[in-house]
């Protein structure tokens with residue numbers, strides 16, 4: 007069993023993901039720190055999806071809410087979001103409230119001692135002394151991983167949940183996306199063999215990077231990455247999916263792939279990463295938008311997803327189509343994040359027992 011304490015940061019950061027995942031796991035195999043999507047195998051995904059469904063059913067009654075809030079009433083979470091966010095922030099805040107956790111928040115590093123020249127690592131380490139869980143969104147790619155490594159080695163290990171790290175990973179969005187897919191396809195044979203068409207800024211969007219990795223846990227998925235050439239998916243993603251035996255297609259022709267899709271996953275242009283102003287605006291994205299005409303090309307049983315926020319890549323007229331799943335994704339996210347936090351603190355068996363005894 008590999009442990010974080012066996013490695014200095016340089017050596018740890020160079021480890022293969024499977025070894026890092028082992029270091030970040032709880033004794034029951036579920037993640038202690040949730041940093042990247044590759045930490046989740048099929049068993050973990052099934053447990054979390056089941057737990058999310060149980061929590062949402064339990065939360066329907068007052069007695070159920072009292073039970074849930076008793077689970078982590080004695081714990082406190084810090085929501086450290088130094089990158090703009092309101093939906094993911096509120097989703098985590100609500101998930102904490104469902105389980106009774108009290109929360110503190112940092113939204114703007116410039117009002118803390120980081121302004122006085124303190125390193126971000128030192129700030130987070132200090133804050134961790136007041137809390138039992140840190141949920142973290144940052145512009146820096148590896149900071150959540152580095153903090154997880156550092157805090158695992160401290161006397162009081164505090165779990166970290168990565169709520170979005172740079173352009174790299176967004177594992178909790180991917181979990182809620184898988185949960186949404188599972189709910190949509192559970193009466194139709196599950197996720198096996200689905201064609202998933204990802205559209206938009208695949209070069210800089212972290213949601214697709216994480217989701218495609220999670221979907222590699224299901225057999226026979228065909229991943230179709232549709233983007234303008236300048237925003238094409240990274241070779242690293244393709245290489246790891248292909249190594250896992252998954253079929254990948256790269257295309258710049260959305261209309262061609264819409265009729266084949268079981269799920270279409272739209273994303274916005276991530277121009278906050280532009281190196282020069284207005285660079286993204288020069289890319290022709292007109293063929294990567296969904297309106298009523300494009301919906302007519304999709305199968306009646308397909309679903310349309312988006313991590314939100316959207317701009318103009320899905321027209322508002324599409325919202326009333328029963329295949330539009332993005333508002334449901336938001337709600338699913340709250341339950342999935344509650345399930346993940348419950349798992350982080352080893353509460354899944356108690357939730358399962360309450361569900362079986364009472365519902």
Ligand code: NCD
Pocket residue numbers: 093094170176179212213273274313314315
């Ligand atoms: C996504 C993100 O932050 O990466 N948003 C989210 O968490 N729902 C997608 C985006 O910002 O485009």
